[in-house]
Amino acid sequence: MINEQLKSISTIEINSKQEKIEYGKFINALKKQYAKVLEQSGCSVNEDLEYCPRISWIALKGWKSEYDNKSEHWWITNFLHEHALDNENEFNKNISLKYIETEEEEKVNINRANELLKIVWPEAYEQINRLVTNIYMVYDESNSNFYSTTAPYWFGGVFIKKDQEWNAINYLDTLLHESGHLSLMIKQSYVRMLNNLNDKAKSPLREDPRWLNGILHAAFALWRICEGLKRILEQPTLINSLEKKTALNLLKRYFMDLGEAIETLNNNGDFTEYGKVFFSQIIESYSKMKEEIKWLI
Incomplete structure (x- = not known):
């Protein structure tokens, strides 16, 4: 987790020279902190290392300064267009998302989700509030299996499918899912984790084969969700019966998905020394959680 001294630094909003300087400080500090974790695990770190794969280069190479004068509407339209192109090019799927206004009930549920995290997992709450700068509701005109997304071409923006059945959980x-992608994008801007990141394999969250780098992202996101749900269920007085039912159902499903993602990466991933450290932490947490949630599920 990012240390205390970075709490006040803006990570995304880069609208002035001073903020751009602070953004640079944030990234450098995060890099040093991540390097320290790697070194403690026996990995050497090259201070000049700047590995930027396709999924993250645009997020952390000063791209925002070129678009500071663009309107929010432009960003939303551009994001939805790019997302549709990605799905068409990579998955041969047509997806059409339309931006809609966030209703009051959705705002209440989002705020409650944040407050629950603040209680049960304050580190995750703080990270989300640093990395997620905008939340937008969208309507899926194509009736696909989309439910949320984020991407480097609008780093910090999270788009969520409108669903009347959703509650705070x-x-x-x-x-937790989308902020996990943002967090891993930053890490991957400095260290390569997979030598064969563009190889494809079966993914627990997609129907079609997915890049191994995407499966690594899925594993990290799934671990975060499972950890958050576990912590919620360990304090049942915080939630109502519907929220508890939702949390239990999601935890059962996602924990199984996490196991599948780990197995796929174990069988197919060619990890770098940095990737081995990162992936081993996921496996260790998964094994520990397996014992901890026996009584929950």
Whole structure:
């Protein structure tokens, strides 16, 4: 987790020279902190290392300065267009998302999700509030299996499919999931984790084969969600019966998905020394959680 001295630094909003300087400080500090974790695990770190794969280069190479004068509407339209192109090019799927206004009930549920995280997992709450700068509701005109997304071409923006059946736990799931992608994008801007990141294999969250780098992202996101749901269920007085039922159902499903993602990466991933450290932490947490949630599920 990012240390205390970085709490006040803006990570995304880069609208002035001073903020751009602070953004640079934030990234450098995060890099040093991540390097320290790697070194403690026996990995050497090259201070000049700047590995930027396709999924994250645009997020952390000063791209935002080129678009500071663009309107929010432009960003939303551009994101949805790019997301549709990604799905068409990579998965041969047509997806059409339309931006809609966030209703009051959705705002209440999102705020409650945040407050629950603040109680049960304050580190995750703080990270989400640093990395997620905008939340937008969208309507899926194509009736696909989409439910949320984020991407480097609008780093910090999270788009969520409108669903009348959702409660605070569903939004908690989504915030942990998408902020996990943002967090890993930053890490991957400095260290390569997979030598064969573009190889494809079966993914627990997609129907079609997915890049191994995407499966690594899925494993990290799933671990975060499972950890958050476990912590919620360990304090049952915080939630009502519907929220508890939702949390239990999601935890059962996601924990199984996490196991599948780990197995796929174990069988197919060619990890770098940095990737081995990162992936081993996921496996260790998964094994520990397996014992901890026996009584929950």
